[in-house]
Amino acid sequence: MTYLAKPKLLRTDAPKNSLGYTRRDYEGAISTLCAGCGHDSISAAIVQACFDLDIEPHRVAKLSGIGCSSKTPDYFLGASHGFNTTHGRMPSVLTGAALANRDLTYMGISGDGDSASIGIGQFAHAMRRGVNMTYIVENIGVYGLTKGQFSATADKGSKSKRGVVNNDTPIDLVALALQLGASYVARSFSGDKEQLIPLIKGALRHRGPAFIDVISPCVTFNNHAGSTKSYDYVREHNDAVNRLDFILPRDQINATYAPGELRRIVQHDGSILHLRKLDSDYDPSDRVGAMNHLQERHALGEIVTGLLYVDSSAEDLHRHLNTVEKPLNQLGDAYLCPGSKALDALNASLR
Amino acid sequence: MKPIHSTNDFVIKFANVNGSGSASANEMFARAIMRMGVPVAPRNIFPSNIQGMPTWYEMRVSAAGWLGRRGGCDLMVAMNPQTWDRDIAEIEPGGYLFYDSTKAQPRSRFREDITVLGIPLTEICNREYTDARQRQLFKNIMYVGALTALLGMDFSVVEKLIADQYRGKDKLIDANVNALKLGYEHAMQNLSCPIGLRVERADGVGKQIFxxxxxxxxxxxxxxxxxxxxxxxxxxxxxxxxxxxxxxxxxxxxxxxxxxxxxxxxxxxxxxxxxxxxxxxxxxxxxxxxxxxxxxxxxxxxxxxxxxxxxxxxxxxxxxxxxxxxxxxxxxxxxxxxxxxxxxxxxxxxxxxxxxxxxxxxxxxxxxxxxxxxxxxxxxxxxxxxxxxxxxxQPFDWDDQRRYDRGKVMTAEQLEAGKNFGRYLDVDGDGIPWRTIPGTHPTKGAFFSRGTTRNAYAKYSEAGTDYVYNMERLRRKFETAKKMVPAPVLKPASQATRFGAIHYGSTSPAMAEASALLEAQGIHVDTLRVRGFPFADEVIDFINDHDVVFVVEQNESGQLRMLLLTEGEIDPKKLVRVLHYDGTPITARFIAGRIGDALSEHKVTPIRKQVAS
Known part of the structure; x- marks a missing residue:
């Protein structure tokens, strides 16, 4: 049960990051998800990414909606405040939280039911507004907590565990995010942490809405033959366009790349995204090209993964609203209340 | 029919077409009356529409300061042909009709028992202006000018209002003042000004704001x-x-x-x-x-x-x-x-x-x-x-010594000092727990917010005892709230009475006036204005202290009454509904009528308590 705290790590030789934290300091309560659930791998990837980036856990706010995926914020970053909100409404609560304090890192965890069905409106509008956040959808193609109904991301023609065939057109959240203005868009697979961890790091250090769709097969309800979100299917059809190496400004770059193989993108905070090309034609700064590529490959039954689009010069919601640098939740009375003199002048104008 | 004569106490209603720019002209007229020191209460009755539908602006002028809607209309400014018939019908006997007389109307379209005041506004506008929008907008200003003359008002007050409104835009000031003058002078020359309704300078507004x-x-x-x-x-x-x-x-x-x-x-x-x-x-x-x-x-x-x-x-x-x-x-x-x-x-x-x-x-x-x-x-x-x-x-006021009460927010220092933090723990007995703001402390005070499924330390729990603890604490918190919400306002009748009336919100001015109307009929009712929920003890005490309590509301189901019955465990027979819900603001006449009728219907004439001899 989640109220069982994990035992404190006793090993003294555990590696520490530059803040002096061990990986354990980024973990949360013990997961209650099914054994083998891909979501736990995503939680582990988040832990690793935050550890590697030297993020102070308490400077992260993690928010979620309702569903299996939305339970996971309890299982990582135990020293962060978290908010398990209502079904499909995490984006608005996260938006409000981000408005209140621009200095924290915001992580939104959602699922395909939470974001593609009940919450598709909030998903869309949070992307449009340019909320500075890392938004991860743990995409399983079915409803887990209510036992296996199709979700809106289930592919047409895919088969449920009970043999029912899905006839509805799937919603591709990556395609929507691209169209709606997300400035960092990626897809990955919970079974590929080598790909996933750098993508999460890049997202956490991106300014603006960063969206990662992580295909995470449901071991209980969607891991059978006929499913297009099973471990086997995703492994066979994983069509990665690039591999990302995330490099902090302070890090030395040791890797060597063949000429023409690498694309180097510097984010606003100086962090560097090294993209090794796997598909020689793919250009992650071309939004329309990305959308086309996705559609073409999807028609062939392929699942396009990697960093699909990034605009490192994007502006976020705070910039649009021209809010002061100091977080709004820290402005004192003197900065907020105009006082009695202003009121006297106002009264005089109302006669 | 003798025309109504009344100074600083009447109702003017403007019947307009929405989107015609009438609202700002009407508002300016209301403000002019206010600047003459006479209390005025305007109300917009508008459609769900942007342009072309009927809209009314009803203005109650009341030297006594009654700001509730009165009902009825003493002077109708009928600028909307669509609603002409119903507008004419609404005028009180002896009242006045002001209209645009450019197009001749058959006599049958008027009433015998009212005074008709016509000015060819469209004709004057068409003569003076070439631009269609100007013709429309200045027509409004022109009738304001005419009314200024008809009600014997001070022209300079309206002129100054225009100057204030368009400060820095001299061209607009001149054009508007010119339109105002056209209306004013035409009325002075062609109609017998002032009419029986008049606005005279008074001292009824004081420091109040609008x-x-x-x-x-x-x-x-x-x-x-x-x-x-x-x-x-x-x-x-x-x-x-x-x-x-x-x-x-x-x-x-x-x-x-x-x-x-x-x-x-x-x-x-x-x-x-x-x-x-x-x-x-x-x-x-x-x-x-x-x-x-x-x-x-x-x-x-x-x-x-x-x-x-x-x-x-x-x-x-x-x-x-x-x-x-x-x-x-x-x-x-x-x-x-x-x-x-x-x-x-x-x-x-x-x-x-x-x-x-x-x-x-x-x-x-x-x-x-x-x-x-x-x-x-x-x-x-x-x-x-x-x-x-x-x-x-009354004018807004603010105490500069006042500081925001941010409530029980635990700081990094308090956490560092080892203060026990349980997000949903009732440490002070008032049901209100302490909270932390995200980002406060590196290792202490973080919690995971959920709905109900957690214990006092915000850890996931489906245990019934944890749920009950939480619900009981929330009830305690609601009890605490009782003492914090603004207290009700009691207005006792001029003499002791077993009748009370409870009201709230926008009913207030109509209720105050209704009390005065009832007092004049010898009916005494204590009134209590509820300002908050949960109900302070004084609200329940007020009900207990009276035999019959009218609950005056602007809805059909008696919603405050329901809350009082449920939360105060009151005998339903004791609370009598006075409900107004046709979409117009409640009036003193309505309240006084219902309370008066109820008291006579129930034959609840005041009985003196029998004194044991």
Whole structure:
């Protein structure tokens, strides 16, 4: 049960990051998800990414909606405040939280039911507004907590565990995010942490809405033959366009790349995204090209993964609203209340 | 029929076509009367429409300062041919009709028992102006000029108002003053001015200000320290946020760099609006939304989350009829139940009932302190009548010594010192737990917010005992709220009585006037204006101290009465409904009539208590 705290790590030789934290300091309560659930791998990837980036856990706010995926914020970053909100409404609560304090890192965890069905409106509008956040959808193609109904991301023609065939057109959240203005868009697979961890790091250090769709097969309800979100299917059809190496400004770059193989993108905070090309034609700064590529490959039954689009010069919601640098939740009375003199002048104008 | 003669006490009604620019001319006229020191209460009766539909502007002039709607009409300014017949029918016998006489009307279209005052406004406008829009707008100013003459008003007051309104735009001032003069002079030359209705300078306004409740709410949110607003446009609450924005630009722009000390986001719907507010408040900013009936319905699930996660949010609900369009531009007090018990599960919410713009400001600002102190949603329930009509009220005031009460927020220092932190733990016995703001301390005070499924330390728990502990604490918290919401206002009758009347919100001026009408008939009723929910003990005591208590409301189901019955465990027979719900603001005549009738029907004539001999 989640109220069982994990035992404190006793090993003294555990590696520490530059803040002096061990990986354990980024973990949360013990997961209650099914054994083998891909979501736990995503939680582990988040832990690793935050550890590697030297993020102070308490400077992260993690928010979620309702569903299996939305339970996971309890299982990582135990020293962060978290908010398990209502079904499909995490984006608005996260938006409000981000408005209140621009200095924290915001992580939104959602699922395909939470974001593609009940919450598709909030998903869309949070992307449009340019909320500075890392938004991860743990995409399983079915409803887990209510036992296996199709979700809106289930592919047409895919088969449920009970043999029912899905006839509805799937919603591709990556395609929507691209169209709606997300400035960092990626897809990955919970079974590929080598790909996933750098993508999460890049997202956490991106300014603006960063969206990662992580295909995470449901071991209980969607891991059978006929499913297009099973471990086997995703492994066979994983069509990665690039591999990302995330490099902090302070890090030395040791890797060597063949000429023409690498694309180097510097984010606003100086962090560097090294993209090794796997598909020689793919250009992650071309939004329309990305959308086309996705559609073409999807028609062939392929699942396009990697960093699909990034605009490192994007502006976020705070910039649009021209809010002061100091977080709004820290402005004192003197900065907020105009006082009695202003009121006297106002009264005089109302006669 | 003898024409009505009355000075500083009458009702003028303007029948206009909406979108014709009449609203600003009418408002200017109301302001002119006010500047002459005579209390005036205007009310806009408008359609769900932008252009072409009928709209009325009803203006009560009352030297005695009665600001409730009176009913009836002594002078009709009939500028809308579509509604001509019903407008003529509404004039009191002996009243006056002012109309545009450009097009001759058959005698049958008038009434014998009224005084008809015609001015060929269109003809004059067509002669004076070539531009179509100018012809329309200056026609409005022209009738204001004519009325100034007809009511014997001071021309210079209106002239100065125009100068104030268009300060810095001299061309506009000259053009408007010219139109005003045209109307004024035409009336002086062709009609017998003044008529029986007159405005004379008086001293009935004093320091009072003239503002609508929505603007006052927006200002209250600024003074209350709100920094985040999430909202979705809906009549009649939209202007709360517009006012908040405009006051923020004025008062909350950083003088050094022009940056905003506030954030306003127009959401995609009301669900997102309240979601943003909850997120911001959870993260330690003061946040609010403004909405009306349908928005309240849409926000229900989130209200429950805010209640159980104990997030301090403020909601301004400008009540109206509903659903759909039409009645939504009419006033009602019909969301009490929807707000008091909003959401699924066992929830109860704090409600505040401002009576006028002054209280929209003060209770609006106070709502943020209450929400932070109680860590719960607080609803400010006003209605269209207060929200969208300019109303005379006492000037706003603010104590500069006052500091925001942010409630029980545990600081990094307190956590560091080892203070016991349980997010849902009742350490002080008042049911209010301590909270931490995200980002406070590296290792202490973090918690995971959920709905109900957790223990006092915010750890996941499905145990019944943990749930019961939490619910009992929330009940204690609601008891604490009783003592914190604004106290009711008692107005005793001139002599001891067993009859009482309870009212709230915009009913206030009509109730005060009704009391005076009843007193004049020898009927004495103590009145109590409820200002908050949960009900303070004084409210229940008031009911217990009277044999019959009328509950005066502007809804069909008697919603405050229901709350009183349930929460106060009152005998239903004791609370008599006085309900007005046709969408127009309640009147003193209505209240006094119903109470008078009820007392005679029930033959509840005052009986002196028998004294044992």
């Amino acid at each position: 503002i609508n409740g929505n603007n006052a709410c927006g200002l209250g949110a600024v003074y209350g320290g709100a920094t985040v607003a999430g909202w979705y446009p809906i009549t009649p609450s939209t202007s709360v946020i517009e006012a908040f924005g405009s006051y923020c630009r004025k008062y909350r722009t950083d003088p050094d760099n022009g940056m905003a000390r506030y954030a306003i986001v127009q959401a995609e719907d009301e669900l997102a609006s309240i979601g943003m507010v909850i997120g911001a408040a959870w993260n330690g900013a003061r946040a609010f939304t403004a909405t009306s009936g349908p928005g309240i319905s849409l926000m229900q699930e989130f209200f429950g989350l805010a209640y159980f996660a104990e997030v301090p949010v403020v909601v301004f609900n400008v009540q109206r009829g509903g659903p759909s369009t039409g009645m939504p531009t009419r006033t009602q007090q019909s969301d009490l139940i929807a707000c008091a018990y909003a959401s699924h599960g066992d929830t109860k919410h704090v409600l505040l009932f401002p009576e006028d713009p002054y209280e929209c400001f003060t209770l609006g600002a106070q709502a943020f302190d209450l929400a932070d102190r109680l860590q719960t949603p607080v609803f400010v329930l006003l209605d269209l009548d207060i929200g969208m009509n300019d109303r005379l009220c």
